[in-house]
Amino acid sequence: MIQVHNVRKRFGDNEVLKDVSFRVxxxxxxxxxxxxxxxxxxxxxxxxxxxxxDAGKVDFDDKTYDLGSASKKEILQYRRKIxxxxxxxxxxxxxxxxxxxxxxxxxxxxxxxxxxEKLGREALDKVGMLDRADYYPSKLxxxxxxxxxxxxxxxxxxxxxxxxEPTSALDPELTGEVLDVMKKLAENRTTMVxxxxxMEFARRVADRVIFMEGGLIVEEDGAEQFFTAPKTQRAAExxxxxxxxx
Amino acid sequence: MSERILKELADSFVxxxxxxxxxxxxxxxISFTCGIIIALIVAxxxxxxxxxxxxxxxxxxxxxRGTPMIVQLFVVYFGLPSIGIRLAAFxxxxxxxxxxxxxxxxxxxxxxxxxxxxxxxxxxYCVGMTFPQAMMRIxxxxxxxxxxxPLSNSLIGLVKDTSLAYSVAVVEILATAQRIAARTxxxxxxxxxxxxxxxxxxxxxxxxxxxxxxxxxxxx
Ligand SMILES: Nc1ncnc2c1ncn2[C@@H]1O[C@H](COP(=O)(O)OP(=O)(O)OP(=O)(O)O)[C@@H](O)[C@H]1O
Ligand SMILES: [Mg+2]
Numbered sequence: 427m428i429q430v431h432n433v434r435k436r437f438g439d440n441e442v443l444k445d446v447s448f449r450v451x452x453x454x455x456x457x458x459x460x461x462x463x464x465x466x467x468x469x470x471x472x473x474x475x476x477x478x479x480d481a482g483k484v485d486f487d488d489k490t491y492d493l494g495s496a497s498k499k500e501i502l503q504y505r506r507k508i509x510x511x512x513x514x515x516x517x518x519x520x521x522x523x524x525x526x527x528x529x530x531x532x533x534x535x536x537x538x539x540x541x542x543e544k545l546g547r548e549a550l551d552k553v554g555m556l557d558r559a560d561y562y563p564s565k566l567x568x569x570x571x572x573x574x575x576x577x578x579x580x581x582x583x584x585x586x587x588x589x590x591e592p593t594s595a596l597d598p599e600l601t602g603e604v605l606d607v608m609k610k611l612a613e614n615r616t617t618m619v620x621x622x623x624x625m626e627f628a629r630r631v632a633d634r635v636i637f638m639e640g641g642l643i644v645e646e647d648g649a650e651q652f653f654t655a656p657k658t659q660r661a662a663e664x665x666x667x668x669x670x671x672x
Numbered sequence: 673m674s675e676r677i678l679k680e681l682a683d684s685f686v687x688x689x690x691x692x693x694x695x696x697x698x699x700x701x702i703s704f705t706c707g708i709i710i711a712l713i714v715a716x717x718x719x720x721x722x723x724x725x726x727x728x729x730x731x732x733x734x735x736x737r738g739t740p741m742i743v744q745l746f747v748v749y750f751g752l753p754s755i756g757i758r759l760a761a762f763x764x765x766x767x768x769x770x771x772x773x774x775x776x777x778x779x780x781x782x783x784x785x786x787x788x789x790x791x792x793x794x795x796x797y798c799v800g801m802t803f804p805q806a807m808m809r810i811x812x813x814x815x816x817x818x819x820x821x822p823l824s825n826s827l828i829g830l831v832k833d834t835s836l837a838y839s840v841a842v843v844e845i846l847a848t849a850q851r852i853a854a855r856t857x858x859x860x861x862x863x864x865x866x867x868x869x870x871x872x873x874x875x876x877x878x879x880x881x882x883x884x885x886x887x888x889x890x891x892x
Binding site: 474475476502505506508509510512514516517518519520521529530533534535562578579582 | 791792794795796797798799800801805809810813817891
């Protein structure tokens with residue numbers, strides 16, 4: 427279980443996260459929704475120490491990590507327990523698909539190459555990319571790159587995988603293959619926190635929905651509840667706006 | 673061109689090629705290798721923003737880029753002895769050329785490192801790597817790919833610049849041409865021939881550069 431406590435973050439005068447707390451149970455999929463600029467990306471970045479929060483703590487595996495003041499060693503230990511999938515994939519350009527997936531195992535976790543490659547191939551197989559194991563990222567489509575990126579994030583069997591709008595950089599016809607892979611992960615009880623604008627996906631795959639606005643969690647619900655009967659006016663308006671097709 | 677001159681030029685071609693192979697090439701290879709190592713270090717301390725050292729690095733680049741190489745050669749070879757440091761001609765030239773390559777190429781490498789998207793570093797962090805691991809394994813290899821064409825140009829530039837070592841009594845191609853011509857008085861032809869040797873060297877390097885670039889293109 428992961429418990430996030432009171433995350434705050436400001437960029438200059440702009441208070442982007444104002445006291446955000448939530449819990450992620452093992453095996454749960456949490457969808458974070460909210461309008462542009464509400465702080466979703468910043469939240470995920472703070473939760474992976476890509477951005478230093480002004481305040482906030484995370485309880486993870488019986489340990490508490492301070493998001494504002496963890497030591498380098500703690501950050502390294504924490505990061506080895508998470509996975510992150512970026513909006514723009516960020517596959518390592520100088521590595522093949524397999525190399526991308528095994529790099530963290532070999533370099534960061536000092537695993538033997540053949541052992542890492544065995545795990546790497548399994549992970550690529552799970553995302554349907556085994557036949558492209560030797561391809562460089564520049565030779566893969568966006569959807570294929572993102573599937574490799576998902577394999578890279580899950581290969582170390584992390585306690586949680588963060589996704590920041592994993593399909594929003596993709597051509598519409600390529601989003602399906604990525605969402606299918608994520609759905610499969612969810613069925614296998616992979617713990618995921620997914621920032622997304624894909625409402626269908628959130629509704630069908632997520633267990634819970636967190637709705638953010640202006641740096642605050644405005645509503646937190648079971649997914650079905652959120653989409654059929656949101657409790658707050660703001661969430662209802664947000665959903666209506668999306669239905670109206672914008 | 674008379675038959676005598678033709679025969680003489682054929683003769684001197686070998687005589688010029690020998691110092692080219694024995695002096696110009698080692699001078700270039702050693703200086704460039706040392707220079708690239710210096711350049712990498714100088715670029716990295718700036719990218720990693722290491723306090724104090726990065727300012728020293730800037731200072732070094734400023735000095736080297738702001739002064740003529742021939743002045744640097746004079747300072748090292750003719751100047752240092754007067755404060756008690758005596759270096760032979762060849763090592764003096766190696767020092768000056770290495771420092772020069774180090775300064776110019778550090779800018780090239782720094783720009784190349786900065787051209788690698790920041791997301792690559794973040795992706796490294798998210799698979800558990802440290803900053804040095806990320807640099808060594810992911811960022812620098814991609815930066816070097818981007819830096820390869822300008823670094824190749826620097827190498828070709830260096831081959832030609834080694835002729836400046838003539839001024840500090842390194843017996844390289846130009847100095848040899850000068851010696852032969854002093855005997856035969858065919859200055860025009862001998863200096864042209866010296867130029868021809870440089871032309872051959874830089875042409876071969878240009879071909880090599882293209883071949884490597886084609887190979888890199890295939891492995892990405
Ligand atoms: N590095 C930064 N420096 C300054 N301001 C930033 C930075 N990153 C984000 N912000 C600001 O923080 C606010 C929240 O941004 P964030 O990217 O977290 O929103 P978001 O919810 O992910 O939006 P979107 O749905 O458009 O991705 C915005 O006002 C943004 O301008
Ligand atoms: Mg965002």
